[in-house]
Each structure stands twice: as structure tokens, then as C-alpha cells.
Amino acid sequence: MDTTNLTIESILEGYRSKKFSAVDVVSAYLERIEQHDKDLNSFITVTKAEALKEAAERDSSGDFSLPLAGLPIALKDIFSTKGIKTTAASNVLKDYIASYDATVVTRLKEAGAIILGKLNHDAWAHGSSGENSDFGPTKNPWNTKFTPGGSSSGSAAAVSAGFTPIATATDTGGSIRLPASFTNTVGLKPTYGRVSRYGVISMASSLDSIGHITKTVMDSAIVLNATAGADGLDATLHSEKPDDYTKNIKNGIKGMKFGIPKEFVSEGLSKDVSDVFEKTVEALKSLGAEIVDVSLPNTEYGIATYYIIQPSEVSSNLARYDGIRFGNKRTEFGEEAKRRIMLGTFTLSSGYYDAYYKKAMQVRTLIKNDFEKVFEEVDALIAPVSPTLPWKLDEKNNDPLAMYLSDALTVTANIAGIPSLAVPAGFAQGLPVGIQIMGPQFSEEKLFQIGYAYEQATEYYKQTPNL
Amino acid sequence: MKYTPIIGLETHVELKTASKMFCGCSAEYFGKAPNSHTCPVCLGLPGALPFPNKTAIDWCVMIALALNCEINKFSKFDRKNYFYPDLSKGYQISQYDLPFGKDGSITVSKQKGSNETKMIRIRRVHMEEDTGKLTHAIVNGEKVSLIDFNRSGVPLVEIVTEPDFENEHQVVEYLQKLQKIVRYLGVSNADMEKGDMRLEPNISLQKEGETELPNYKVEVKNINSFRFVDKAIKFEIIRQTELLEKGERPDQETRGWNETKNATVSQRLKEEANDYRYFPEPDIPPIEFNQTEIDALKNALPELPDEKQERFEEKFNLPSYDAEILTRDKALADYFEEAVKVGNEHNITPKQIANTIINKKTNTEEILPAKLIEMISSESKTEEINPAELNKVISEVVSENPKAVADYKAGKEPILQFLIGQTMRKLGKKADLTVIKSAILEALK
Numbered sequence: 018m019d020t021t022n023l024t025i026e027s028i029l030e031g032y033r034s035k036k037f038s039a040v041d042v043v044s045a046y047l048e049r050i051e052q053h054d055k056d057l058n059s060f061i062t063v064t065k066a067e068a069l070k071e072a073a074e075r076d077s078s079g080d081f082s083l084p085l086a087g088l089p090i091a092l093k094d095i096f097s098t099k100g101i102k103t104t105a106a107s108n109v110l111k112d113y114i115a116s117y118d119a120t121v122v123t124r125l126k127e128a129g130a131i132i133l134g135k136l137n138h139d140a141w142a143h144g145s146s147g148e149n150s151d152f153g154p155t156k157n158p159w160n161t162k163f164t165p166g167g168s169s170s171g172s173a174a175a176v177s178a179g180f181t182p183i184a185t186a187t188d189t190g191g192s193i194r195l196p197a198s199f200t201n202t203v204g205l206k207p208t209y210g211r212v213s214r215y216g217v218i219s220m221a222s223s224l225d226s227i228g229h230i231t232k233t234v235m236d237s238a239i240v241l242n243a244t245a246g247a248d249g250l251d252a253t254l255h256s257e258k259p260d261d262y263t264k265n266i267k268n269g270i271k272g273m274k275f276g277i278p279k280e281f282v283s284e285g286l287s288k289d290v291s292d293v294f295e296k297t298v299e300a301l302k303s304l305g306a307e308i309v310d311v312s313l314p315n316t317e318y319g320i321a322t323y324y325i326i327q328p329s330e331v332s333s334n335l336a337r338y339d340g341i342r343f344g345n346k347r348t349e350f351g352e353e354a355k356r357r358i359m360l361g362t363f364t365l366s367s368g369y370y371d372a373y374y375k376k377a378m379q380v381r382t383l384i385k386n387d388f389e390k391v392f393e394e395v396d397a398l399i400a401p402v403s404p405t406l407p408w409k410l411d412e413k414n415n416d417p418l419a420m421y422l423s424d425a426l427t428v429t430a431n432i433a434g435i436p437s438l439a440v441p442a443g444f445a446q447g448l449p450v451g452i453q454i455m456g457p458q459f460s461e462e463k464l465f466q467i468g469y470a471y472e473q474a475t476e477y478y479k480q481t482p483n484l
Numbered sequence: 485m486k487y488t489p490i491i492g493l494e495t496h497v498e499l500k501t502a503s504k505m506f507c508g509c510s511a512e513y514f515g516k517a518p519n520s521h522t523c524p525v526c527l528g529l530p531g532a533l534p535f536p537n538k539t540a541i542d543w544c545v546m547i548a549l550a551l552n553c554e555i556n557k558f559s560k561f562d563r564k565n566y567f568y569p570d571l572s573k574g575y576q577i578s579q580y581d582l583p584f585g586k587d588g589s590i591t592v593s594k595q596k597g598s599n600e601t602k603m604i605r606i607r608r609v610h611m612e613e614d615t616g617k618l619t620h621a622i623v624n625g626e627k628v629s630l631i632d633f634n635r636s637g638v639p640l641v642e643i644v645t646e647p648d649f650e651n652e653h654q655v656v657e658y659l660q661k662l663q664k665i666v667r668y669l670g671v672s673n674a675d676m677e678k679g680d681m682r683l684e685p686n687i688s689l690q691k692e693g694e695t696e697l698p699n700y701k702v703e704v705k706n707i708n709s710f711r712f713v714d715k716a717i718k719f720e721i722i723r724q725t726e727l728l729e730k731g732e733r734p735d736q737e738t739r740g741w742n743e744t745k746n747a748t749v750s751q752r753l754k755e756e757a758n759d760y761r762y763f764p765e766p767d768i769p770p771i772e773f774n775q776t777e778i779d780a781l782k783n784a785l786p787e788l789p790d791e792k793q794e795r796f797e798e799k800f801n802l803p804s805y806d807a808e809i810l811t812r813d814k815a816l817a818d819y820f821e822e823a824v825k826v827g828n829e830h831n832i833t834p835k836q837i838a839n840t841i842i843n844k845k846t847n848t849e850e851i852l853p854a855k856l857i858e859m860i861s862s863e864s865k866t867e868e869i870n871p872a873e874l875n876k877v878i879s880e881v882v883s884e885n886p887k888a889v890a891d892y893k894a895g896k897e898p899i900l901q902f903l904i905g906q907t908m909r910k911l912g913k914k915a916d917l918t919v920i921k922s923a924i925l926e927a928l929k
Contacts, residue, residue: 097531110530117524119531216524216531223766252535252768330766333565336574337528342631365565365761374763 020045021179022481025088025236028182032081039072039087043131046089050133050180053484057156057178059171061094062102063134071131083129084243091181093172094135095142096122097216101132105218106150107140108349109338119216120248121185121227128243133181136171141335142187142220143353144168145195145423148414151351156410157199158482159448163407166196172230173200178484183231183240187217189224190323191402191427194439197230198402198451201441201477203468204230205237206427207245208458209434211258215250221330224323224431233478234440234468238262241461259462266462270470271305276395280316281426287405289445294401297442297452297471301399304470311395313387316429318380320421323428325364325377332361356417385433388457397467398455400426402439406448430455438464441477449477487689487728489721490698491649495662496682497641497672498614499543504637505613506534506577513634514678526637528572533767536561540639541584541611541771542781543671547641548585548609549782550665556582557773561611561765566758569629570616572636580762583610584771591790592657594650604658605646614638641672647686647697652717655685656710664789668814676709683707687720689728700733704748706740716741719748792817800824800834809842816841816848823853830861869915871923874907878927881906892928900924 020028020042031037047065054060068089075087097103097115104110118126126132139149147155147170155170157163158178165174169186173196176184186193188206197204205228212227219225227244231237241262247254277298282291298308335358340346350358364373391398404426413419430437435458442452454471456464472478504511507525524532545555562580588606593599616636620629643662649655663681666672674681684705688698702720707713724734739748764770787795789811796807796817811817820841824834840846840860851859881903882889892899903924908915 097529103530105530113530115531116529214531215533218530219533219767221766250535251533329763333563333575333761333763336565336567337530337572339567339569339574341569342527343529362761365763367759367761370761370763 021049022232023182024233025085025182025231025239028088029081029086032087039075039131040069042087043068043072043089043133046133046179046181049178050175053178054180056161056484057158057174058153059137059155059174059178059180060091060134061104061106061137061152061171064101064132065134068131068133075129075131081129083127084239085125085183086129088130088183089133089181090125090130090183090185091133091136091172091175092122092185093138093169093187095138095187095218095220096135096185097218098122098132098135101135103135103218104152105141106138106152107351107354108151108345109340109347110344111151111349113344115216117216120213120250121244122216124243125185125240130183130243136169136175136184138171138186138192139168139353140351141218141331141354142168142189142192143331143357145191145420146170146408146410146413147196148410149351149353154410157407157448158484159200159407162409163448164199164410164412166199166403166407168192169196169204169230173197173202173204176200176202176230176232177482179481182236183229185227185229187220188226188228188427188431189220190327190431191424193226193228193230194402194427194437194451194453195423197439198441198453199407199449201444201449201451201480201482202230202232203234203237203441203472203478204228204439204451205241205461205464206430206437206439207241207461208255208436209431210253210255211436211459211461212241212244213246213248213251213254215248219330219334221327222334223330224327226431234438234465234472235263235266237438237468238266238461238465245461255459258459262462262465264462266465266469268466269304270301270467272307273305273396273467274307274309274394275301275467276309276311276391276398278313278316278391278398278400279310280313281400285404285425286401289406290401290404290450293443293445293450294452297399300474301471304474308399309395311391311398313384313391313429315380315383315387319384319429319432320425322377322380322384322432323424324360324421325373326381326432328357328361329365329374330361331357332359332365353417381432384429388429388433388435388455392457396456396463397460400453400455402426402451402453406445406450427453434458436461436464438468440468440472442475443477444480485729486692487721487725488692489650489717490647490688490690491651491655491717492647492686493645493649493655493658494684494686495643495659497547497643497662497666497674498680499540499639499641499671500673500680501537501540501543501639503537505537505540505611505639506637509637511638513632513638516634518630518632519634521634522636526572527633528574528636534577534765536768536771537639543669544584544609544611544639544641545773545778545781546669546785547643547666547671548588549778550669550785550788551585551588551590551606551609551643551662553585553588553606553609555585555773555778557775557778558582558770559584559773560770561768562762563765564612565761568615570618570631570636572616572633576613576615577765577768578612578642579610583608585609590658590661592654592661594654596653602648602650602654604648604654607644607646609641609643612640612642614640647688649685652714652721655717656714659683659710659713661789664812668786668789670786679708683713685713685717687717687724688734689721689724691728700736702734702736702748703738704741705738705751712741712743715746716748719746723748786814796820800838802834802838806835806838806842810838819848819853823856826854826857827860830857832857832860836860869911869913869919874911874915874920874923875927877907877910878923881910882927889928
């Protein structure tokens with residue numbers, strides 16, 4: 018049987034009932050990668066030998082009691098992995114081998130997961146299309162002429178193509194949700210402070226959220242069970258968390274009230290996306306939810322605010338890559354990283370700090386307040402992830418500003434630190450379209466409940482690309 | 485023309501916490517094998533994050549409280565961005581606009597030995613992390629720079645004064661007091677030779693009668709003893725006076741103290757301020773204190789040196805000279821108080837104890853307070869001397885030392901001590917000195 022299109026629960030069920038072994042499953046994914054990834058370029062490193070060895074060990078132990086026992090995973094190459102190259106998809110770290118595991122990696126391993134390899138993305142997670150990778154662009158499994166979205170391009174493409182059931186990813190301004198919506202996968206950007214950033218190469222520290230991409234909402238909740246919670250290493254983490262994110266997942270959404278922020282569905286939205294979104298709204302209504310129009314008036318300042326705060330932090334975070342102790346020289350930085358280092362250095366400079374960084378932080382508070390006010394009235398917000406369908410590779414490559422604007426609907430969740438779950442919502446012109454469900458801080462449990470109800474009613478996750 | 489020195493001081497005090505400021509590595513680095521106390525955090529490896537050390541923050545607040553500072557209830561860490569190979573992250577985690585403590589003071593005497601005091605205002609007390617250490621060496625015939633990150637991330641408290649010092653004496657007394665305070669708090673060894681305490685005075689001269697601060701400032705680094713800070717300031721005052729007399733403005737610069745030359749030497753000109761691109765450290769949430777927490781730390785403060793000295797003067801009726809010496813070190817002060825308690829039972833006064841400790845340099849680590857009292861009381865006992873025996877001995881001494889007797893008669897009075905000593909030795913007993921003295925004087929008449 019084809020084990021590369023199963024959910025976490027069905028893989029575990031197969032192991033436990035001895036329908037197939039961990040070696041069967043890991044081999045099947047590895048074969049698929051070997052066969053098809055040359056067309057997609059989603060992996061930077063495949064750890065075939067280690068993965069097969071671990072699978073065999075798992076099989077011989079016969080212990081499949083762990084929540085992710087024998088489950089293959091792949092990691093965005095920005096997650097530090099002890100003994101495995103961690104490149105940040107940049108030539109600067111082309112040959113860098115981390116000496117320690119990121120907290121999330123440790124936790125996934127402890128939950129029994131087996132690492133298949135490291136995934137491609139925009140270098141340093143700078144980008145919305147995956148084209149800023151120094152290892153070449155990743156292609157969209159639904160149509161290889163198109164971008165799979167970025168920066169977590171490899172994570173989304175790999176899950177969508179059936180190379181792995183789980184891929185870790187990071188979302189600083191939309192880098193999980195945009196590629197998830199472009200590839201018919203589920204992407205979770207958790208609340209800031211939910212999942213440890215320790216060991217994940219920092220992009221913009223106050224915005225970076227550590228999440229993952231999966232096929233289904235249930236899978237997303239199971240993975241969060243393993244990754245969430247304080248670790249004593251990331252000082253921004255919240256210590257309390259629910260026991261089990263899947264507990265209420267099947268409770269339905271009858272009687273819930275959802276808001277549609279009018280600023281998210283304004284003139285900028287393409288016809289293709291708005292048609293799909295209208296159907297989403299109808300589907301949610303038919304599941305018993307009440308839909309109301311709401312306003313987040315400061316949304317229009319989102320991109321401007323984001324492009325002050327983010328490069329400022331980037332310029333400081335990239336300072337350690339001086340090539341003295343590890344990595345290559347600074348001349349190896351790509352165009353986009355250089356652009357952000359310069360922007361951030363400028364906005365933090367004395368005399369400009371007040372006009373840029375400080376002002377941006379003030380607007381950040383306003384954007385947070387917008388969300389807080391709205392969440393007094395609704396359970397969650399529903400919106401498209403991207404104003405447009407996936408675009409063609411090379412289309413926006415020479416226009417950084419156009420690229421930046423593709424994050425218009427995603428950055429505000431990062432600015433406010435709230436969680437957002439991207440779920441498949443259908444197709445237009447043969448390309449996937451996703452919606453996002455945003456909730457108050459630490460409301461992931463509710464987002465899964467909403468996402469699950471919608472997903473089970475629409476079943477887009479059952480559609481897979483032809484490779 | 486007369487000039488008034490305007491001196492400010494930045495002091496770094498390294499805390500002796502068990503672990504570093506932002507990671508679990510041991511903070512003890514002195515004499516350890518290079519890079520043996522390091523981890524991804526203090527090495528600044530990709531992905532590593534700082535996790536603040538609560539004890540270090542509490543200790544910084546305690547220092548601030550001991551220096552009469554106001555505590556910022558809402559505080560935060562900031563990044564100070566600059567490049568240097570010993571700085572593993574390309575920025576130092578420090579505090580910019582909201583230090584833990586502000587507006588404190590230390591009071592010193594205006595001149596050496598004067599009763600007039602001068603209050604030195606403390607602008608801020610903030611927390612930051614130390615850097616690694618560079619060593620320039622020749623390895624296999626090649627000139628190299630070696631980096632040791634054992635010190636990287638060790639907690640440092642920076643104490644910055646207003647430019648209130650008027651002379652080198654005030655600076656030295658301030659530093660002695662500061663050193664005593666942090667040692668009393670038990671938060672730092674404040675050992676200058678080990679670099680636990682680092683000083684950077686900035687010195688400029690103001691024309692007498694002017695009120696505006698001078699338009700330049702000379703910072704002096706590399707000073708590793710209080711004696712050198714005294715010398716460096718004296719040197720700078722003379723150097724800058726000479727320049728000003730010639731009508732030149734001294735350069736705005738950083739100078740270093742050169743021990744062998746006994747002079748400050750220019751290190752780098754600093755015409756413009758560095759742009760450190762400070763911004764709030766996003767990896768560490770702001771730190772908030774409530775009044776209860778601040779009060780708890782305040783209550784945990786031990787009696788501080790100044791208070792203790794004052795109490796010793798009043799309670800034990802000691803001159804301030806004695807009280808100051810006895811309170812320099814908390815262990816010594818505790819020893820003294822213990823000895824006073826025992827002394828009470830044996831009619832030994834605190835002043836007698838103080839004299840013994842100060843003049844005889846008692847080894848307080850080996851001699852227990854009770855033993856000390858025993859020694860004092862046995863020393864103060866004298867034996868009865870038969871006057872006939874005494875006179876016999878004295879006449880012997882007088883006849884055996886004709887030159888001394890002649891000298892004394894010629895007016896060399898101190899020679900009397902010699903004759904007293906000789907008499908004591910011959911007697912072989914502990915006699916009352918005043919009795920012997922008057923008997924000798926009688927014999928010499």
C-alpha cells in the first residue's frame with residue numbers, strides 16, 4: 018500500500034497493528050524523495066542512512082507507544098541539528114554543522130520522530146517565494162512553473178508532494194501560512210511564546226514563530242502537542258499549555274461567531290481568491306457558525322511596520338555571521354540579506370531610531386489593540402492567506418516591493434503575536450488557495466477545532482498533486 | 485589661570501554568581517583552560533538564545549539599593565551593537581534607557597583627612613554581560629589572535645557616576661567604599677588584579693569661574709589598581725593644564741595608563757560618539773518589579789560599611805580611624821564584635837581590643853576571639869617587684885651602659901626606652917612600666 022499519503026494517526030495505527038513497519042514507511046518516503054525531488058528541489062540534505070537505521074531500531078524495539086513513534090519528519094534547514102548540516106539555505110553557512118539540537122528537534126526526537134532530512138527555503142527565511150535560497154528555488158508540486166510560496170518553500174512542497182507527513186517551519190511574516198496555502202497543506206503559525214525558538218536560527222526575534230506544515234489539522238495538533246511549552250532556554254515562552262490539543266478538536270463550530278476583517282477582503286484581493294473565499298464563508302455558515310464583518314483599521318500599516326521592525330532585528334541577528342569562527346565570509350550573503358542588513362542598520366541608527374523603529378513599535382501596539390478589541394466580539398477571524406494565487410517563478414524576483422506586499426494579509430498576526438492556522442480552501446486555475454483562521458493569543462486549541470470542522474466538511478486535503 | 489578638575493567614573497563589577505548571565509555555564513573563568521566554560525549561548529552560535537539569570541538581576545538591584553538608588557519598576561535589556569572579535573554575537577546585551585538602578589550616591593571626604601564631605605551622585609547602575617578575551621600570540625611561528633570565551637556572558641554590573649569628583653582623593657575613596665559595599669553584599673570579590681573590578685575615569689578641566697562643562701573629555705582605561713587611578717588622574721590634571729595654558733584644547737580621546745612610563749598614553753581619538761544602534765533586546769521580555777519584591781531585596785541587605793563604622797564609633801566609643809579600619813572587611817568587623825562580647829566578661833574594653841587588632845596586626849584567621857581576649861588579659865597583668873631588687877638591677881644597668889647614660893644626660897631622651905628595656909630583661913618579670921620608669925629617672929638624677 019502507499020504509505021506516503023497517510024495521516025499521523027493512520028501511520029501509528031499501521032505500526033501498532035503491524036500492517037507495515039517503520040522501515041517500510043521511511044523507505045517509501047525516501048524513495049519518493051529520490052524519484053521526484055529532483056523536479057521540486059525541496060530538500061537540501063537527505064539523511065537517508067540515519068533515517069533507515071533509526072527506523073530499523075524502532076522496529077526492533079517494537080515500541081510504538083510514543084506520540085510520534087517512527088513518524089518521518091523533515092526540518093526546515095534553519096533548525097539546528099546536531100551533526101547534520103544546518104545551512105539556513107545560505108552560502109554563508111553552506112558547510113556549517115550544528116553542535117546541538119534546537120528544542121523543537123529534541124522534542125520531536127523524544128516523541129519518537131525520525132528525521133528524513135533538511136528542507137530548502139529562502140536564505141535566512143527572507144522571502145515569500147523560496148527563490149532567495151542559495152540552493153536554488155523550490156517548485157510547486159501542483160505546477161512546477163509556479164512558486165510554492167515562501168519562505169518555508171521546501172516544507173510546504175515536501176508535505177504536499179508526499180515526501181514527509183510532517184515538516185517543521187518558521188513564520189516571521191507569513192512564511193508558514195503562505196506556502197501552506199499555495200500547496201493545499203495545513204500550516205500552523207503558533208502564538209509568539211508557544212513554541213521554543215531555541216536553536217532555530219533567528220530571523221526577527223520578536224516576530225519569529227516556530228510551527229509546522231502537515232496534511233491535516235489533526236496532524237498539526239498532534240505535532241503541537243510535542244513541540245509546545247517552556248524549555249528554560251527561550252525566555253519569551255509561556256509556561257502553561259493545554260494537556261492535549263486534540264481533545265476538543267471534534268467538537269464542531271456550531272454557535273461560534275467569526276469575524277471577517279473588511280481590510281483583508283478589500284480591492285486588493287484577486288477574483289480567484291475572493292470566489293474561493295466566498296465559498297468558505299458559506300461552508301462555515303452551513304456548519305452553524307455566525308459570520309460578521311469586523312474592522313482592523315490599522316491593517317494598512319502592517320507591511321510598513323513589519324518592514325521596519327523585521328530588518329532592524331535582522332541586521333542585529335546577522336551580525337554574528339562574521340566568518341571568524343564558523344561559516345563563510347560576509348561577502349557570501351545574498352542580495353536580500355544585504356538589503357535587510359542595510360535597511361535595519363539605517364532604521365536603528367541614532368537620529369533615525371525615533372522616526373522609524375520607535376514609531377513602528379508604537380504602531381505595533383495599535384495593531385495589537387485592533388485584534389484585542391475584535392476578539393472581545395468574535396471567537397476567531399477568517400481571512401484569505403494570500404491576496405493572489407501562487408505566481409510564476411521569476412515573476413516577482415526582481416521586484417522586492419511586490420514580493421513584500423504578498424505578505425500583506427499575514428504580517429499582522431506576527432506583529433500582534435497571535436496564532437493563525439492556514440487550511441486548504443479549494444482551487445482556482447488548478448492552483449491551491451488557502452484561508453487562515455486567527456484567534457486570540459494562546460487559542461490554538463480553538464483554531465484546531467474550527468479548522469478541523471471546516472476541513473472535514475470540505476475534504477480538500479484528500480486531493481494530491483500529480484508528480 | 486586656575487582650573488577645576490571635572491571627573492566622572494565608570495566602574496564595572498563582575499558578579500560571582502555560580503552561572504553566567506544568560507546560560508548555565510560556570511561563571512568562574514580565572515585560570516581555567518580556554519573555552520572550557522562555554523556553550524552555544526555564550527559562544528553566540530546560530531539559534532542560541534539568552535535566558536536571564538535571576539540571581540544576577542537580584543544582585544544588581546541589591547547593589548543599586550546599597551548605593552541609595554531608585555529602582556526602575558519597569559526595566560529591560562537592550563542590544564548594544566558593535567563588532568569586535570571577542571563579542572560572540574556581534575552585540576552585547578546591556579541596558580540602555582531603563583537601567584535597574586538610577587539616581588544614587590556615595591558620600592566621600594572632600595580632601596584627605598578633612599571632615600567636610602562631598603556627595604558623589606550615581607547616575608545609573610545597570611546589568612550587562614562580559615565579553616570574551618583576546619590574546620595575541622605566536623603559534624608555530626605565526627602571529628595569531630586567540631579568543632577565550634570563558635569570560636563571555638559573565639554578569640557585569642556597571643556603575644556610572646555624574647562628573648562630581650573634584651580630585652583624585654575623592655575618586656579613590658569612592659572606589660574603596662564601592663569595593664567594600666559589593667564585598668559586604670557578598671556579590672563580588674571585587675578583586676582588582678583578577679579584573680573583577682574595572683575602572684574608567686574621565687577627566688577634563690574647567691576654567692575657574694566657568695559653569696559649563698568642558699567641551700572635551702579624556703577617558704583613561706587599563707587601570708588595575710587604586711594607586712594607579714590616583715596617579716593617572718594626577719598625571720592627566722598636569723598634562724591637561726599644560727595644554728590649556730598653551731591655549732590648546734586637549735583631544736577628546738581614550739588614553740591608557742602605562743605602568744612603566746608612569747604616564748597615560750593616547751589609545752584612540754574619539755571625536756564622535758560611536759553609534760551602537762541600541763534597541764530593546766527582543767529575546768528577553770521586559771523585567772518588572774513590584775514594591776514588595778524591592779522591599780524584600782532591601783530587607784535582605786546586610787549592614788553596610790558606613791552604617792557599621794558609625795555604629796562602632798558610637799556603641800564602642802572608638803575613634804573613626806579605628807572604626808574605619810575595623811569595618812574595611814566584614815569578616816574583620818564580625819571578629820571584632822565577637823571579641824568585644826568575650827572581652828566584656830573579662831573587663832577588656834573595645835578600645836583595648838581595637839588597639840591590639842590594629843597595632844599588633846592580629847591574625848584573625850588563626851586566633852579565635854576568645855584566645856585574643858586571653859592574650860590581652862595576660863599581657864595586662866603585672867607582677868609585684870621588690871623595690872630593693874629593682875634598685876639593684878637598675879644600678880647594674882646604669883654601670884653596664886655608661887654611653888647610654890651619658891647620651892641621656894646630654895639630652896637624648898629616647899634612650900630612656902633602651903634603659904627600661906634592659907632593666908625589664910634583667911628582671912625577667914612582667915613589671916609595671918611606670919614603676920620602672922620612675923625608678924630609673926630617680927637613679928639618673
